[in-house]
Amino acid sequence: MDCVELGATATPRKKIKVLIVDDSAIVRKIFSQELSRQEDIEVVGTAPDPYVAREKIVRLRPDVITLDIEMPRMDGLSFLRKLMKYFPVPAVIVSSLTPKNSEMALEAMECGAVEVLAKPGGSYSVGDMSVQLVEKIRAASQARLSPVQQGGATSPQKPGHAEWSKALRTTTHKIIAMGASTGGTEALKSVLTQMPPTSPGIVVVQHMPPRFTTAFAERLNSLCDIEVREARNGDSVLPGLALVAPGNYHMLLRRSGGTYCVEIKNGPLVCHQRPSVDVLFHSVAQHAGSNALGVIMTGMGKDGAKGLLEMRQAGAHTIAQDEASCVVYGMPREAVRCGAVESVVSLGEIPRTVLRILSS
Amino acid sequence: MPYNILIVDDSRSMRKVIRKVLDLSGFQMGECVEAGNGREALELLESHWIDLVLSDIHMPVMDGIGFIRALRNNQSWSDLPVVFITTESNEDRLQEAMDLGAKGYIRKPFQPEEIRSLLCQIMGESDGVPRAFSDEGCDF
């Protein structure tokens, strides 16, 4: 299995070898420049098209590639599919912020890419992008490309509607909060596609650039029994509905009379992220207390650990995705380490565990 | 810009001839692998990243039609360009191959130039496709 062990000790690590695949000479130059400033990253090469990229991947064995999804000479997706088949390597998708490209980027995640990065444009500057680029390359370098039990299709058994409705009879006031990062798009898809229309309201933070979160919510909505949409400020959290935090904004849970709703707001990056899982979980701990159920899933870093601990201390049940099924076992590990987690389960077991907790 | 080629033909001689024709035509060849029938070709594709397939139709075990059908049913290879080099003269069958997405066919016996010009058309100078042939030209 092509997996990079996540060492707990901070031994001096080898540099992350990066290959930049992009048809734009300017992008290749900017990326090379920005990345060469990092001590832990080495750009081993660049490629203007998939054919050259293949040659260099075979020859230079990069740890991570950045891949422009819109290349002229070969459809970026077919390239990625082949790459994952013949020379699996963690890929960071670089895409501009158009709806079509957002969809392609999501498809790329389904093909095995682990991160997506927005090309600079509009108010989103090269500087903003550089920070993200470095973060995402570091996260991708930690990714295991074939986590155990990937996706819902291989999960043991989808709980039947009868089981759910029994469990959910008295749970209309409950809410489920989920947070994920690297590898999260596929993990969330696997969990949310198993949730029934009678599910308690769900609030989700997935680290992703704006627009991509829109496309992600739309994609999930087309696949799930529940309704999934990108959250707007003031949206109520209702049974059978999942709200996905929009990229570049924080999402917080609020109480409004007898129900919950979300507040979407700007603010500083938390744990290098916006939306931040910690921000969401913190607000859930404050407003929903023991009515909430928190799930922390695959991803690099620490975002969500602190918030999940607050949730647990407020009486909420908490679940972390286990190491074997994670693309990057970072956020769940941190949550486990600080004592925020009640149950550690594999990706495929998350829906069943949620069901068990809700029915007890 | 080297291309990786898969040659599928139950005749070893024919595979050699096709390989030679590609060499002499200045085709930018990367890896070149050979299979004796469609089944073997599918197995080779599991471990080789191929850019172009040149295949016979009449073959034992799995013929060219069965082979291209299997390719089209697999997402990894659904867009893999396939050219048939065949003695097949049955128009219906050749049409079937084209309907399954073959890029073209060449009837045996062939002139080397026929292969070069068809491949030029498919992988050659057209816009947005990397050049498949070297500048030195061909050496037939």
Next chain:
Amino acid sequence: MGFQERSAMKDAISEVLETMFFMFVDFDGDCPGDHYSDCESFISLKNNKGRVDIAFKVREEFARMISANLLGLDELDVTQEDMEDTMKEFANMVGGNYKARFDVNNQWELGIPQFRNLTGTSGDPADAGLLFFCFGRSMGKVEWWNRAC
């Protein structure tokens, strides 16, 4: 075999040999009768009513020559395997070419070619087939039969 079939077979052999084996043969030579062959490749054409078996019985010298020409090798470097393979491909191409000349309705199927070594003189009467010559020397003989199903 009728005149048309003999003529189609001549054209098929000539076209295949000239295009892919860089060789020219003719079909008028000395009286045959006792054609000597070392090996044979054969192929069948089938339809729902019957089949045509075509056999190419040739001297090793011929098999070696066409193998060397096809593969771009020196005749001395041609192996037995090369010859078998080349002879099968020769049968395949001539069979396909012959079929294309009369099978306008696409009713015939070309089979998979086969090969075997022979010893000695063909016992079949000369008129069951067609002899072909290279520089006046008989090189091989093609025989074909229509068989009912």
